[in-house]
Amino acid sequence: MSLRHWWQIFAACALLVGVAALMLSRQSPLSISHDVPTDSAPSRYVGGTMCSSCHQEQYDLWKKSDHALAMQKADEKSVLGNFQNATFRKDGVTSTFFMRNDRYVVTTDGPDGRLHEYPIAYTFGVDPLQQYLVEFDKGRYQALSIAWDTRPASAGGQRWFHLYPKEKIDHQDILHWTGPLQNWNFMCADCHSTNLKKNYRSPDDRFETSFSDINVSCEACHGPGSRHVEWAKDARAPYASESASKGLVVELKDASQGTWSTASGESIAKRIPPLLQRKETETCARCHSRRAQIQDDYEPGQSVEQAYRVSLLDEGRYHADGQMLDEVYEYGSFLQSKMYQAGITCSNCHDPHTSKLRKTGNALCAQCHVPAVYDSPKHHFHDGRKGSAECVSCHMSGRTYMEVDTRRDHGFRIPRPDLSVKLGTPNACNQCHSDKTPQWAEKAVRARYGATRQSGWHYAEAIHAGRTSRPDAESQLVRTVKDAHLAPIVRATALSLLPRYLGIDSFPTVERSFKDSDPLVRRAAAAALAVLDPRQRSALGLPLLDDPIRTVRLEAVSNLAALSRDTFTARQYSSLETAMGEYRQTQAYNADRAEAHLNLGALDAMSGRVAQAESEYLLAIRQEPRFIPAYINLADLYRQQGQEGKVEEILKKALIQEADDGDVHEAMGLSLVRRSRLHDAIPILKRAWQLRVDRSRYGYTYAVALHEAGLKAEALSVLKQVHERHRADRDVLAALAQYQQEAGDRKGAVNSARKLVELSPSEEGARRLLNALEKQPS
16 A cells, blocks of 8 residues: 545635635634743744834835735725625525624524624735635634625626535535635645644644634734844844844845846846845745645745645646646746746745835836837737736736736746647637637748747646656656756656656656756655665665755655564664654644554554554544545455455445546455455446546456456456557556457557657567567468
8 A cells, every 4th residue: 555645625815815714603712822922032022012122114015915904904004895785606505695793794604504603803815806714613714615706897806705605505515614625724824824733733633723813914024023123122142143144044135245136138137146045035935836734833034845745736726837727826837938947036026025016017028128129019019908918918918816806826827838839738818819719820920920939848748647647657757857957846846757657768767857956856756766676665765864954754654654663774774763753743643633643644554563453544534525536445355354244344445435436446346356256346446447538448457357357358348448548557558468468469469569669669578469469380
């Protein structure tokens, strides 16, 4: 059993608006904690108002920012929505917003599906929408999915609307506002308040969440300020030794004090000297990225991967070319950009205190890009109507999230309609010219910029090949991982796809990645350990247990814990135990989530702690009855113990929760096969393949079952279908060659074997199979 990371499908909310809300019963309000500094203690949080005494100008700018309004107590100043007996209807539920005794109240469906009155505790966000937080028992705060559109009425705003208008959501749905995916404590709190401590108490199933400032205040970015305050009071004592740093936890400005200048004859400015560190961008990334939080001990300026697991360019979140698809915020896109590589930081474009752009329109880009060259019809070929001549229209395509919030892709990419033609990715040209085809856009680009303009190979081709099991997937992905000019997040994404196709030719590329300078690449390499044999896993993975980046260490643990004790030296085993302890601490931090108990159960199972593993899986199911991975892992635990009766029992319970889950059907079918009930298993395995045609293994298993049952023609037909969808699956091709040979189709068998050799030219087994088939008489 492999240790599986079921990271939350939604990242914590961005700073401008949240996907959360709190519910107010008769509980005590959220606690506000200001640390009291001492001479010997590390710097502590003192609250943003302390900063205003010396930094009044910056503080006044900040007070009007979205950061300052990220979360507020619900009162007449903060609430923007219509609570004058306004109603909103959806899915058969009529919600009413009204006032009672100067309190803001909503009547809507609760966790039991019935209407209840809920006082509003806090507002969440301000532009272009505002959500409302309601307090439940045990310290939980939940987010109403009905939000207020704060845009002007002329722009379609000043109305109540639902964040999921096209989905029917009842009280049993995982997206219901009272469910875990709308829980403020886990989902959004960390990015909307300062010094947020989730403080989940597992024994009581209670949150004691606290913060030092209710909003995103000074110390959220600059770090705890007590030692800086003391330095400001008296620079001679007791912090004279800190005079250079002024007692600050982090200096976000780069020490090189670089400037941007445009050399004679050049059209783009360069930073001189180059940027020395990325502390500012990493600090912003903490919230402006799609990520999962693994601890609450992040210090501004650190690598964001110390406390958060940043999403790669994963399918469903990003298009193959890295353009944003789901709500991924800015960091993942920015990492791909030439701007990032050139040394641009967030504050070059955004004022850090107002959170506004430093300049409007093309003047912002003109700070570095000579207007005579770039802000000209000779460059953009547009007349300026409807924003067509704005830089962002072509280079920062926008997508709308949460129904009204349009955000721009920070990849600063050149439009590639040719990739739209090849791969189906979007492009900025057709975003405006929606009545035209990508082919039209491709021809227009070629006509204006020349036949070779941005038409060469792009990493999108590799990521697309990896996602769709193209025959050239392995070579394309290797090319991407090896290209040092590509952004690390791109190389890491390619590396995360490569294990599906790993062979003799690509293994050296994976091997080198374990020593890559970037933590995202090393993390992806650690994940690739899962497909290696124990000897390789040990040799390559053990050094990562001492990696300086936490997420890399944790990824390594998940693939090394199952190795035999005699695999390790005494020192190595000590490192593994330390890392395993860190892994358990991480899961304990997120013990309010079913995913954490799944991970703990898997770790216990690999460590031979069967009873503890069973307990963790059952706890995950109790916390979230529709969390299917827990059922499947528990069934696998029972399988390992030879308890097939319990396997069937737990999988039947899973099917009650999710009748059309392909993973459950596959597990059930395999259980029946193990109990020699092959004919009962076949229709269930067929259903698994129908539900998850994206999983070649499911089609392969179904075909093998048909073959074993004597239904060889059907088995051959299924394998051909699987191969059509997954042309790079070696097991499918090997089985296809065998079944074609048995059916008397020597030509087809040879053809399949040749494809196998093309995929793995250095693997002797594939070549021996081809040689044997070619020597057979026709």
